[in-house]
Amino acid sequence: MPLAKVTPAPAPASMSTDAESEAAPSDSQNERIRSLLVLHFDFVWRSLRRLGVARSSVDDAAQEVFWIAARKLDRIEPGSARAFLFGIAVRLASDVRRRVARSRELSDDALVEAAIDPHADVEVLVDQKRARDLLDVVLETLPLELRTVLMLSEGECLTMAEIASLLGIPSGTVASRLRRAREAFETKVEQLLDAHRAKESAR
Amino acid sequence: MTHPSSKQVARALLGTFSQDEVPSDSKERAFAAFGVAAAVTGISTIATGGASGAAVTASGPAVAMVAKSAATAGAFSVLKAGIAGAVMGVLAVQAADRVTAYSHDAASASHRAATHHPDEPTAPTQRPRGHGLETANPAVPVAPPLMPAPDLREPAGTDPSPAALGPAIPTLSAPVPSSRARSATGAHVGTTASIGNSAFPSLAADEKPAADSNAAPAVSAVRAASATLTGEITRLDRSRAALREGAPARAIRELDGYDAEFANGSLRQEADVLRIEVLVEMGENVRAHTLANAFAHAHPTSGYLAKIRELLARGPKRTAP
Numbered sequence: 165m166p167l168a169k170v171t172p173a174p175a176p177a178s179m180s181t182d183a184e185s186e187a188a189p190s191d192s193q194n195e196r197i198r199s200l201l202v203l204h205f206d207f208v209w210r211s212l213r214r215l216g217v218a219r220s221s222v223d224d225a226a227q228e229v230f231w232i233a234a235r236k237l238d239r240i241e242p243g244s245a246r247a248f249l250f251g252i253a254v255r256l257a258s259d260v261r262r263r264v265a266r267s268r269e270l271s272d273d274a275l276v277e278a279a280i281d282p283h284a285d286v287e288v289l290v291d292q293k294r295a296r297d298l299l300d301v302v303l304e305t306l307p308l309e310l311r312t313v314l315m316l317s318e319g320e321c322l323t324m325a326e327i328a329s330l331l332g333i334p335s336g337t338v339a340s341r342l343r344r345a346r347e348a349f350e351t352k353v354e355q356l357l358d359a360h361r362a363k364e365s366a367r
Numbered sequence: 368m369t370h371p372s373s374k375q376v377a378r379a380l381l382g383t384f385s386q387d388e389v390p391s392d393s394k395e396r397a398f399a400a401f402g403v404a405a406a407v408t409g410i411s412t413i414a415t416g417g418a419s420g421a422a423v424t425a426s427g428p429a430v431a432m433v434a435k436s437a438a439t440a441g442a443f444s445v446l447k448a449g450i451a452g453a454v455m456g457v458l459a460v461q462a463a464d465r466v467t468a469y470s471h472d473a474a475s476a477s478h479r480a481a482t483h484h485p486d487e488p489t490a491p492t493q494r495p496r497g498h499g500l501e502t503a504n505p506a507v508p509v510a511p512p513l514m515p516a517p518d519l520r521e522p523a524g525t526d527p528s529p530a531a532l533g534p535a536i537p538t539l540s541a542p543v544p545s546s547r548a549r550s551a552t553g554a555h556v557g558t559t560a561s562i563g564n565s566a567f568p569s570l571a572a573d574e575k576p577a578a579d580s581n582a583a584p585a586v587s588a589v590r591a592a593s594a595t596l597t598g599e600i601t602r603l604d605r606s607r608a609a610l611r612e613g614a615p616a617r618a619i620r621e622l623d624g625y626d627a628e629f630a631n632g633s634l635r636q637e638a639d640v641l642r643i644e645v646l647v648e649m650g651e652n653v654r655a656h657t658l659a660n661a662f663a664h665a666h667p668t669s670g671y672l673a674k675i676r677e678l679l680a681r682g683p684k685r686t687a688p
Binding site (some may be wrong): 205320321 | 653
């Protein structure tokens with residue numbers, strides 16, 4: 165679907181003001197964007213998903229990231245494509261989530277209920293999916309900068325140095341964010357568990 | 368039943384990140400939108416071992432059974448015990464998920480390994496390397512994962528200490544032996560048997576059937592094998608060159624081409640090692656480790672394990688474009 169080609173709207177304001185997008189791409193530009201796609205599509209897709217873009221929207225958002233990148237090829241420094249794409253993904257993800265949040269007001273509690281409803285399907289895959297949904301619920305409560313380092317560390321298995329390089333921040337900052345992210349994550353899990361155990365025992 | 372701690376649950380939930388596999392149709396659509404050839408979209412399945420749960424082959428049944436029972440336990444506990452059960456289910460499923468993921472990859476690699484098995488009648492003359500060492504012995508020990516998954520999550524977990532990596536394995540001093548291989552292609556199977564490296568003992572026993580058979584078919588088979596090998600080497604050389612030039616995307620495409628063209632290729636291990644190297648260069652740590660563990664599982668005595676360990680410990684040499 166040529167969705168994003170004609171609708172660059174979701175791009176953050178700072179990214180969608182360029183006029184260069186109209187020029188027909190050269191062969192080398194095409195080759196470059198294809199290389200980016202081959203190298204980084206999976207990473208971008210996973211990142212968007214982990215930054216809170218709903219499953220149903222990830223495909224479109226991932227393509228959008230590359231359409232935006234295609235218009236900015238000349239700004240991508242050698243060796244920094246991954247970081248560049250990730251930057252676009254982070255901005256796009258928060259944009260998408262803002263829009264979705266306006267149309268969907270679900271409480272944590274309702275999501276948790278849905279995620280761990282013991283009477284739902286027994287299929288293992290569904291259980292896994294519910295656990296993954298629960299992860300989303302908890303991640304939603306984390307500030308974006310903590311969520312970002314947590315998902316890069318836990319999801320992508322990147323080292324602190326790699327995360328620092330990707331985000332363009334000092335390693336020390338990554339370390340402290342990661343520590344705070346883990347603490348916040350565990351605290352939230354604890355709260356959810358306590359709340360539900362209390363509810364269960366009250367029944 | 369005791370409640371799992373919130374720490375355990377937190378860890379289990381974080382483990383579900385591993386479910387975020389890019390659906391192949393998502394990838395195909397995106398690639399099509401940008402005009403990338405369909406063949407390239409094979410990367411995901413090759414590099415990650417695929418997402419299908421049905422992949423259980425000879426070397427992985429025990430692992431798969433563990434996964435299945437753990438997963439089933441998870442499902443039952445969810446059914447039986449309300450939220451506490453659900454939480455345990457999450458934990459059990461998480462454990463199963465890890466094991467299952469491992470078995471998928473192991474299965475994928477062992478499937479490839481099976482193409483080298485001596486019992487396979489398909490290509491007895493295309494086994495130039497010394498890897499019959501492991502496939503010839505059915506009681507061969509299974510190497511532990513190169514890098515256990517939990518370790519990967521800690522920054523310090525990339526400890527490449529040999530003690531953590533199973534039995535002592537002969538070290539290969541050189542990477543994929545393209546130059547040596549090239550020098551061997553023009554001759555005959557006896558020569559190609561030395562392609563791997565001199566550290567491996569000769570495979571005289573394996574080569575006998577080809578030598579003993581009817582002369583004319585043997586010669587044509589040898590020529591065919593030789594031509595095939597030349598093609599394989601060309602592909603791998605091109606991939607390696609692309610990697611050297613800082614074009615890992617092209618390197619991956621060449622490797623995909625290799626996989627498509629030489630499903631039962633003689634240089635399968637070299638191709639796998641090269642793919643791991645490219646993934647490392649791309650910063651695709653998870654895929655690189657997954658493939659490395661699958662490789663170790665499929666080829667527990669391979670001389671390439673040392674090189675793979677070194678690659679994983681080293682990390683990217685240069686950055687992707």
